[in-house]
Amino acid sequence: MPGFIHQVEMKLASDDERERLRRIDSWCGDWQIGFRVLDRRPGCETIRIAFEDPRLARAFVGHFGGVLVDDREVEDALAGDAVNEDAYDRRAKDYAE
Numbered sequence: 001m002p003g004f005i006h007q008v009e010m011k012l013a014s015d016d017e018r019e020r021l022r023r024i025d026s027w028c029g030d031w032q033i034g035f036r037v038l039d040r041r042p043g044c045e046t047i048r049i050a051f052e053d054p055r056l057a058r059a060f061v062g063h064f065g066g067v068l069v070d071d072r073e074v075e076d077a078l079a080g081d082a083v084n085e086d087a088y089d090r091r092a093k094d095y096a097e
Contacts, residue, residue: 004050004052005050005071005078006050006051006052006053006068006074007048007049007050007057007068007069007074008048008049008050008051008061008064008069009048009066010047010048010049010064010065010066010067011066013045014045023064024037027063033051033059034051035050035051035056037049037050038050048069054071
């Protein structure tokens with residue numbers, strides 16, 4: 001997912017979730033916008049929608065609402081994930097030997 005770093009966080013009540021996600025999917029499909037819906041954390045009413053282009057994220061906010069997530073926050077989280085993954089790979093290699 002490295003290309004999808006431009007994220008929008010929006011509130012999404014569980015009773016409205018299916019219809020709202022259907023509308024998002026339809027709108028993005030009509031405009032041929034690539035996006036990803038990121039997993040919702042348990043007990044959280046917000047979701048994140050990720051885009052490759054910051055202009056598409058801003059257009060999404062203009063149409064559906066939500067808040068742009070600072071790209072640095074996303075990049076820092078991805079870098080942390082990469083470090084954790086490298087450590088896991090090293091441990092797995094040590095275990096296999």
